[in-house]
Amino acid sequence: MKLSSKIEPAEQIRVSLKERSYDILIGSDLLDAAGTLIAKGIETSKAYIVTDSNVSTHYANRLISSLNNAGIENDIIILEPGEKTKSFKVFEGLLNTIIEKGVERSNTLIALGGGVVGDITGFAASTILRGINYVQIPTTLLAQVDSSVGGKTAINSSSGKNLIGSFYQPKLVLADLRTLETLPERELLAGYAETVKYGLIGDSVFFSWLEKNGENLLKGEQSYLIHAIATSCKMKSEIVAQDEKEKGERALLNLGHTFAHALESEVGFDNHILHGEAVAIGICLAFNLSTNLGLCPISDTERVQKHFRSIGLSVEPPEHPSGEWKIDAIMKLIGLDKKVVNNHPVFILSKGIGSSFIADDVPLNEVRQLLENTFLG
Numbered sequence: 001m002k003l004s005s006k007i008e009p010a011e012q013i014r015v016s017l018k019e020r021s022y023d024i025l026i027g028s029d030l031l032d033a034a035g036t037l038i039a040k041g042i043e044t045s046k047a048y049i050v051t052d053s054n055v056s057t058h059y060a061n062r063l064i065s066s067l068n069n070a071g072i073e074n075d076i077i078i079l080e081p082g083e084k085t086k087s088f089k090v091f092e093g094l095l096n097t098i099i100e101k102g103v104e105r106s107n108t109l110i111a112l113g114g115g116v117v118g119d120i121t122g123f124a125a126s127t128i129l130r131g132i133n134y135v136q137i138p139t140t141l142l143a144q145v146d147s148s149v150g151g152k153t154a155i156n157s158s159s160g161k162n163l164i165g166s167f168y169q170p171k172l173v174l175a176d177l178r179t180l181e182t183l184p185e186r187e188l189l190a191g192y193a194e195t196v197k198y199g200l201i202g203d204s205v206f207f208s209w210l211e212k213n214g215e216n217l218l219k220g221e222q223s224y225l226i227h228a229i230a231t232s233c234k235m236k237s238e239i240v241a242q243d244e245k246e247k248g249e250r251a252l253l254n255l256g257h258t259f260a261h262a263l264e265s266e267v268g269f270d271n272h273i274l275h276g277e278a279v280a281i282g283i284c285l286a287f288n289l290s291t292n293l294g295l296c297p298i299s300d301t302e303r304v305q306k307h308f309r310s311i312g313l314s315v316e317p318p319e320h321p322s323g324e325w326k327i328d329a330i331m332k333l334i335g336l337d338k339k340v341v342n343n344h345p346v347f348i349l350s351k352g353i354g355s356s357f358i359a360d361d362v363p364l365n366e367v368r369q370l371l372e373n374t375f376l377g
Contacts, residue, residue, distance in 0.1 A: 011230040015149065015237040017244060020169045024149060024233050026226060030176040031062050034110075034137060035070030042133055042171050044108040046073040048098055050121040051112040052081040055139050058182050063112055063137070075101055083269040085116050086155040088164075094124050108133040108171070114140035114187070115147035115275065119165070122153030126168035136170045139179035141191025142276050145198070145232035146253075148173050150240045156269060160336045161261040167245050175233075177225050188218060189313055190276025197283065198232045200304065201252045204354030206231050207307075214311050251339060251358050255348040256282030262333035263317065272321055280308050284315040289362070289370050290349040300352045317375055325375040331368060 009025035025037065038044065047067055051060055056078050067074045077097055079085050098109070111121035111134060118136050125134035138148035154165025180188065192214065199207025210217070210228070217224040236253065243250040259282035260275065267273055273281075287304050290296035305315045317325065339346035341360055345367075349359045 010226050011233075013230065013233050013237055015169070016241045017169060020151075020244075022169060022171050022173065024173040024175065024237065026144075026175045026177070026229050026233070028177045028222065030174045031059060031137065031179065032066055034063055034174055035066035035068070035072055037174060038067070038108070038110075038135055038172060039070045039072060042108055042135070043106070044072060044133060045104065045106040046075070047108045047110050047135075048101070048103065049074060049076040049110045049112055050079065050094065050117060050124070051076065052079045052085070052114075052117055054081045055113045055117070055179075059112060059139065059179060063110070079117065079120070081116070082271065083116055083156070083264065083275070086120050086162075086269075088155065088157075091120060091123065091155050094120060095128060098124065098128060103128060103132070105129050105132055108135060110135045110137060111148075111170075112137045112139065114138065114143045118143055118148050119152075119154050119162070122151070122168055122170065123155060123165050126153055126166040131168070133171045134168075136173040138173070138175055140183055141180055141188055141229075142194050143191070144175040144180075144229050145191060146194040146236065148175070149233055149236050150250075150253075151244070156265075160265050160333055161269070163336070163338065169244075175229060177222055177229075180225070181220060185312075186274065187276075189311065190274040190279075192218060192311060193276040193280040193283070193308070193313055195228050195232055196304075196307070197253070197255050197279065198235050200283065200350065200353055201235075201255050201348070201356040202354055203231070203235065204352075207353050211307055214307070218311060248358075251346065252348055252356050254339065255350075255356050256280070256284075256286050258282065258334055258337050258339065258345060258347055259285045261337060262330050265333050266325070266329050267321055270321075273318060277314065277318075280313040281315060281317055284308065285370060285374065286348060287350055288374075289347065289366065290351070292366060292370060293349070293362070296350045296352055300350070303353065327368060327371050327375065330371055330375075331364070334367070 009027040011026040013024040109125045111118045136148035138144045151169035154162035157163045260278035263278045287301040
């Protein structure tokens, strides 16, 4: 799908949340139109760009130029890349920096980066002066299909991932496909895991499409990227519109994440395992658990594993940095997951591809046995 010379979005998706509604725009070179698009939809006297040192090298100047051309005064704050940035220390520093620059309620924060930048910027926007506007400009596949949409903002604690945060919706999401061109292959694959998730939770046709076209998507072919990102965003926007604060159906979007977050926390939030890599492993664990409990045909579980392997995502955990995964530590982290109800972890399980459901009565001995077989067996 080719964009016009006016840099029109190839896809426009509305997240319908009454007075908190906003648009997701998907297309090429939207970064160069960002200033105009922001000025069109948001009354803002100044914008603060929050990004990381990797992304800023490639895209900060284009965004600054776009804001300048639209007459939006701007400033930039550059963070270190990586999951460890989502910490109390960095969050406090970010808040103080923005406040010391003289932020006002009429100002807007712009998250230019992947999921880490989007999460910490959104959380900052929700707290500064009791809440100011923010815009998501996701530059990774993972952020474009998932984390930039829906208003989940958070930082990590020593007890687990994303345990401190808020539900706070952006005013606009601009997914520029060109930003994926500088994305390392490992990061692109990590984002692909979140894309597959949407087919597995409720759209078997989309999963079949990914089986057929995943390689073209990962090669950066734009028509495939647009279809995959738009399909993912449409599904997420529909779920968020029905359950903004995850009191029910929205929990389905956490397929594989109960396991994934525990794995990320257990290795200390470093690049040893990326979020999307952990999600791929977590999804396979969730399907294996579903099969072990007699809920999901083994053929579907094997089909999911085969697809992940075929595009280059591991379905087995990597070697632990210390040399050994500790099952007790993983179980403890699972018990601290955000979805715990009455001191019992809630899992997203599957009856088959495209048919996931929320389970709050999974026997923990089955979970432990699965982990022991997977990590120690």
